[in-house]
Amino acid sequence: MFTNYLKVAWRNLVRSKWAGVINILGLAIGITASLLLFMVVQYEMSFDKFQSHYNEIYRVVSKDKYPDGYDYNPGVNNPVPDAIAADNLPFGEVVPVKSAYNTQVNIYKDATEVGIPDKYEIDYTFYTTPDFADLFDLEFASGNIQSLSEPNKIILTKTTAAKFFDNWELAENKTLDFSSGLKLTVGGIVEDIPDNSNMFFDMLVSYQTVRSNPRIFDHDLESWGSLGSDNQLYVSLAEHTDVASAQAALDGFTKKNFEGRGNSEKSLILQPYKDIHFDQQYGSISGSVTRLSTVNTLVIIGLFILVMASINFVNLATSRAIGKGKEIGVRKVMGSSKAQIIFQSFGETFLSVLIAALIGVMGATLLLPFLSLIADVPEKMDFFQPVVLIFIGILIVALTLLSGFYPALVISKFKPIHALKSKFHQSQVGGVSIRKALVVVQFTIAQILMISTIIAIQQMNMVQDADLGFTKDHVYYIEVPFDSEDERRIEYFKQELLSNPSVVSASLASDVPASDNNSLFNFYFDGKSEDVPFPAFAKFGDEKYFETYGIEFVAGGPYQASDTIREVVINETMAKRLLIEDPNDAIGKQFRLGIMREWATITGVIKDFTVNSLRDEIRQLVIAPKKDFYHVVGLKLDQNASLASIADLEQSFEKTYPEQIYHGYFLDESIQEFYESEQKLALLFKIFAAISILISGIGLYGLVSFMISQKVKEIGIRKVLGASVSQITFLLTREYFLMVLLAFFIAVPIAYWMMERWLENFAFKIPFSTGLFVVVMICSLLITGLTVGSKAIRSALANPVDSLSDE
Structure with missing residues (x-):
């Protein structure tokens, strides 16, 4: 039975090629966009979940209260790790992690260390203790974590070791030089840390190295006044200890050691490790930090696009129902039940969604390498992950039900006598009001994205052109040791x-x-x-x-x-x-x-x-x-x-500096890097605003097709009675302009609220202007005029003899 439904569905699809192409195109665009957005959201939500102690790790962060505000720092004062361990607070592991970025490593190929060495720059270096492996998962290819109990020992990832010594298997026990003057011996090799980690590193150096070289690191372990974001502390709770009691113990420790020091009221706070990736206040030690609001925005945009694509399908499928009237009438006369008619309709929807999904998967696969240009994701991502395949399956089922329910319900209610004569009342094909409401929803979404896009572009233009109070043009700076x-x-x-x-x-x-x-x-x-x-x-x-x-x-x-x-x-x-x-x-x-x-x-x-x-x-x-x-x-x-x-x-x-790697930058370019994530979000708005306009145009075309098909004879009669082309065009288009205006007035407060939340991230921000909203309204009306007007004019020019000959 199901095979028969699909065969008939395929024949109907082939028979109405143009409508089928438009339907599938709209769905394919929506599916492609949603798949790419899902890849971004899934990546952001996956950070550090591969860690076996993901829910058990806490970071100790610092909060200083001043009379006029607060200062937040992800680090702790230098003596804190040793003092916590000495006071036997209710923690299992106490692991200090001192970070260094862009560390230069020199490798001498000549054992006599004569000549200029090979110079390398490493992004992330952590100085820590052997207890690091008790909190964070490490897979050793050679050596072991205990090498970090000795000074001047280092553990490399496989990629870093291969970079230094061509083959990672040759790295253990080799010596390398830091540009600071340290000579370190390789004590082990670990597998590379996944990109989706906020504890990403290239090298681990023993914390004893810091203790042994306080002048090199400018790190006084007795200085309670020294606080830097590079000196962080990670802990686990002792057995049978809850977070509240551990925090209470930490509060007592803070009062004991900081009361009366400095000019602030100090707090040390336990921050769950799982919260770090979305925490803009404290940030992470490495890896990227993303606003949870940004992830939620991407989810909302994805849902918007899918809803718009489904609305298109509903409008076009219902419009096509009139052309299938005789088929439905024959089926009902031959004994088909309402359930069979519904299943047949769902079969057609499923086939369209399946074809659109295949096109969407191919489109997403082709576009995936470019995703890093508009989102903070790796350049190489595995598309065919189990979670993505599950999402595709859920998407196909959801779109089939969402897009197919209403057309199936409409078709199943056809009366055989009306269907065979192709005579329908508006209520028999579902009524126009529902489809009008759906188009209003579409244009509301499109205009929300259009307004958001313009505000994002204006804000980034303001940032780019703002007077920063100093000269940034023609300024070049060089970093030196x-x-x-x-x-x-x-x-x-x-x-x-x-x-x-x-x-x-x-x-x-x-x-x-x-x-x-x-x-x-x-x-x-x-x-x-x-x-x-x-x-x-x-x-x-x-x-x-x-x-x-x-x-x-x-x-x-x-x-x-x-x-x-x-x-x-x-x-x-x-x-x-x-x-x-x-x-x-x-x-x-x-x-x-x-x-x-x-x-x-x-x-x-x-x-x-x-x-x-x-x-x-x-x-x-x-x-x-x-x-x-x-x-x-x-x-x-x-x-x-x-x-x-x-x-x-x-x-x-x-x-x-013959032994150093050169780092030179133009100041204006480095300032632009501050806003890289905002620039990408603005570009994302542009792309999806364009997609929403395209899908809205397709949906509007579907509704116009339906409406005009209902008024063919009316148009013919009006022409016979002397109505001009302009009068008929105005009659057919005026209500669509009213729908777009209604959508605009719904979209404005929603878009205003959304972008107000986004602009809260900036101390300096653009004011909202009436002109901005007027531009969006005019653009929407122009799009409507082009979409509706072209179809209306063609109908108004049609020969009335053809439209009345079937009476």
Whole structure:
């Protein structure tokens, strides 16, 4: 019986080729889009779930409360891991993990270590203890985790080992050099960590190495005032201990060790490891962090697209029902039951959905390699995973039921006498109101995506064109290693660069004006011995920092050349928070960071500039000279600088630092990387807004076809009675414009609410304008006019003799 249904369904599909193609095309587009979105959502939701202790691991994070707000840090103060272990808190494993990024490793092929080594840069390096393997799954190919109990030992992943030694099997017991001067021996090789992990690493180094080399790592294990996001702590709970009691014990530990220290109220908080991937507040130690709202947005868009595709099918299938009237009438006269008619209709729907699904799978497979351009997913993904195949099966069943139910119900209600004569009342083919409502839903969805797209584009344009408060064009910066106590290569390198005719000015600094780096310090002001009740964000740079980056002064000027902090510059926000109304009144005031012994003098107040990204508020900032912290050389280039000029800069670097890997960046390009995820989301909106418009057009065409088929004789009679083409066209199109306008007024508040939530991620954001919504309304009306008008005009031009001849 089922085979017979499919045969008849195939014949009907072949017989009405054009309608079938439109139906299948709409479904195929929807399925392709939903499959690609599912791949993104499935990847984001899979992070770290391969870890066997996924639900048992916690990260200890820091929260500092100041009188005017909070500061959140994923790290802990340096002594915390040892102190927690010594106090026997109710934890099973206590595992410190100190991270380092872009670590340079030198490999000498010659055992005498003569000549220039092979240089490699490794993304993620963790310094930890052997207990790391008790929390996180490691599969050893050689060696074992106990090698991390000794100083100067390292464990490599297979890929990293093969990169260093050509064959990972040759790596164990080999020696490699860090650019910091460390010599490490390979104690083991582990399988590569999956991409979907927020504990992704390339190398594990023993924590004993940090303990043995405090100067190299600038890591004082006795300093309770040192806090950095690179110094994290992961724990498991002791047996028979719940989270509440463990947190209570941690609160007692915090009060014991931090009460009375610094100018904040400190909290150490247990954060479930499974929450890290979606936590924007604390972030992750490695891997990507995604907003859960972004994942939810992708799910909503996927559902939108599928609903729109199903609405298309319903409208077109119901429209085609009139053409099948005689077939249904004959079947009913021959004894077919209502159930058999319904099954036959579902058979046709299933066949259309199945063909559309096959096309959708092929389309998604072809487009999958490009998915990383619009989403934070790996370039290579396995499409034919069990979970994806299950999703495809569920999708086929759901679309068959969703798209087939209403047409099957309509067809099964046909009266044989009316069906054989092809005479139907509107109610007998389901009524127009339901199909109109479905098209309103379609255009509501399309206009929500259109509004969201325009807002996202305008916001990203504002970000790109915003005045950041400093010069980012024609600014190039080079990262260099820190000078040791007995060398001054960085100053020599700066002078070497200044001899290049393309370099206008040069500055040594700890950081460029805008980056993801944050250094916070307690500080004192105006000779008072009490800490100011909020921290200072600090950057360190020489006296040319302001000239090189085009930072403007509102009062005073830059400090004199110095290797240590004798004078400082603050920004407008710092002056305001210190209750200095006139910036000129700040000049000459005394200022002392917590790391300083002597007071320094404020020489100038600079105009506020964006320290991080436009997602963040302007922060209270101090800039001071301190040579020990310099590892960035910023260059203001001549406007005529070329690629050859950049090549000359690289040659100067290699001459000064032959053992180092060159890292040079244009400042405007590095700032754009702040907004990579937002740029991808904006592109995603563009693509799916276009898809929604296309599907809406197809759905509208289906409804117009149905409506005109119901009014063929009416149009003929009106023409015979003298109605013009324009009058008939207006009659056929006016209600569709009203439907689109209704959809617009429904879409506006929904889109407004959605984008208000998205823009909350930015401290600086565009205002909503009436013009934006008017543009969307006009575009929607134009699309409607093109879709409906073309069909209406053709019908109005038809010969009335043909339409009335069947009476």
